[in-house]
Amino acid sequence: MTVYDVARQLPAIAELRNLCRSLAMLDAILSPDWESRYYSFNAGWAAGEEMASMRNGSGDEYSIVFSAAGGYVRGFSHESAMSPYGNDGEPWPGVIDEVPEAFRPFVEEPAFTDEDGVPVVTACLWRSETDAQWRHGTIDFPEGRADPDGTTGLFQLLVARSPEAFQRFAEDYYEVNVDLEAVSHVYALRPLDQELVSSLNAEVALADLAQDISEIGYPHPDPQSI
Numbered sequence: 001m002t003v004y005d006v007a008r009q010l011p012a013i014a015e016l017r018n019l020c021r022s023l024a025m026l027d028a029i030l031s032p033d034w035e036s037r038y039y040s041f042n043a044g045w046a047a048g049e050e051m052a053s054m055r056n057g058s059g060d061e062y063s064i065v066f067s068a069a070g071g072y073v074r075g076f077s078h079e080s081a082m083s084p085y086g087n088d089g090e091p092w093p094g095v096i097d098e099v100p101e102a103f104r105p106f107v108e109e110p111a112f113t114d115e116d117g118v119p120v121v122t123a124c125l126w127r128s129e130t131d132a133q134w135r136h137g138t139i140d141f142p143e144g145r146a147d148p149d150g151t152t153g154l155f156q157l158l159v160a161r162s163p164e165a166f167q168r169f170a171e172d173y174y175e176v177n178v179d180l181e182a183v184s185h186v187y188a189l190r191p192l193d194q195e196l197v198s199s200l201n202a203e204v205a206l207a208d209l210a211q212d213i214s215e216i217g218y219p220h221p222d223p224q225s226i
Contacts, residue, residue, distance in 0.1 A: 001147060001151050001152040001159075002123075002139075002141060002147075002148060002149055002151055003075075003095075003123040003124070003125060003136045003139070003149055003151050004136065004139075005151070005159075006123070006125065006134070006151050006155050006158075006159060007125055007133065007134040007135065007136050008133075008134075009159045010073075010125070010134045010155075010158060010159070011161065013066065013070060013071045013127055013129070016064070016071060016158065017050070017052070017066050017071075018189055019157075019158065019161055019187075020039070020041050020052030020064060020158075021041050021043075021052075021189065021216050021217060021218055022186050022187045022189060023039035023041075023052075023157060023166070024037075024039050024040050024041035024052065024212075024216045024218075025041075025186050025192075025212070025213070025216055025218045026039075026166065026170070026183060026186050026200070027039045027040070028209060028212040028216070029186075029197055029200045029201050029204055029209065030170060030174055030176070030178075030200060030201055031174070032201075032203075032204055032208070036057075038054060038055070038056060038057075038173060039052070039053070039054050039157075040052070040053045040054075041053070041215070041216045041217070042215055042216075043214075043215060043216060043217030044215070045065070048067060048068055049065055049066065049067045050065070050066040050067075050217070051063055051064065051065050051066070052064040052066070054154070056153075058078070059076075059078030059079075060076065060077050060078055060079075060150065060153060060154060061075075061076050061154075062074060062075040062076070062154050062155065063111070063112055065106050065109075068129075069102040069103060069128060069129070070102070070103075070126065070127050070128040070129045070131065071125075071126065071127045071134075072099075072103045072106045072124075072125075072126045073123075073124065073125040073126065073134075074106070074107075074112050074119075074120075074121050074123075074124055075121065075122060075123035075124070075149070075150065075151060075154040075155065076120045076121055076122050076123075076150070076154075077122045077123070077147075077149065077150020077151075077153065077154055079150070080122040080147075080148065080149055080150040081142040081145055081148055082095065082122045082123075082141070082142065082148055082149050082150075083122055084118050084119070084120065084121070084122075089116070089118055090118070091118070091119050091121055092122065092139065092149075093139070093140065094137040094138050094139035094140065095121055095122065095123065095124050095137055095139060095149075096119060096121060096124050096137065097137050098135075098136075098137040098138065099124065099126060099137070100126065100128070102128065103126045107119055107121075107124075122149045122150050123136075123149040123150065123151050123154065123155075124136065124137065156169070157169060163180055163183040163184040163187045164180065166178075166183050166187070167180050167183055170183075178200065179199045179200060181199075182196050182199045182200050183200075189218065189219055190219070191219045191220065191221045192206055192209065192213070192218075192221045193206065193221060194206045197209065206221060
């Protein structure tokens with residue numbers, strides 16, 4: 001898979017935003033320690049901007065900025081042949097060259113660049129509010145690579161968007177049984193209650209999630225359920 005395939009399979013901006021909030025809420029329940037989480041979402045990342053993020057703890061990551069301009073996706077696979085660090089410290093040709101002016105500030109965003117100002121990126125997509133699909137640059141991928149830009153691993157749950165896909169991922173990553181009905185509940189963005197939280201992690205109280213719920217922008221629970 002490459003960014004070309006991801007662009008065809010990613011949902012519209014609003015649906016992607018909802019999915020990212022669900023992933024972040026599930027991880028907040030399964031991993032109370034923020035540093036150990038795989039997926040996060042910050043509804044107040046900057047004025048008028050929200051950011052979804054993934055980091056796998058091994059150097060792979062993505063960031064998705066939702067703004068008035070639309071959606072901007074930056075992915076980085078540290079072992080990719082298209083890493084800037086294997087290309088004389090420059091992003092692979094075509095990856096960010098065609099990013100429209102409306103999204104250029106995110107290309108140069110310090111959170112997405114290294115200490116030398118080099119964009120840390122192997123895959124990039126964008127979609128304006130008026131676009132009918134996700135867009136990407138024109139790229140000559142390295143030959144002989146099944147996953148040249150790392151998108152297969154980076155965006156697996158954004159492409160396979162079922163609760164079952166998250167259940168498989170979480171059971172493998174966290175090495176625990178994960179209740180599919182509870183995952184489906186969160187994928188539907190329904191408010192949490194203690195019973196549901198406990199079905200995912202018996203050691204977490206609903207009240208302990210108040211800050212995460214607010215940061216993620218997840219629907220607030222009924223006060224009587226806390």
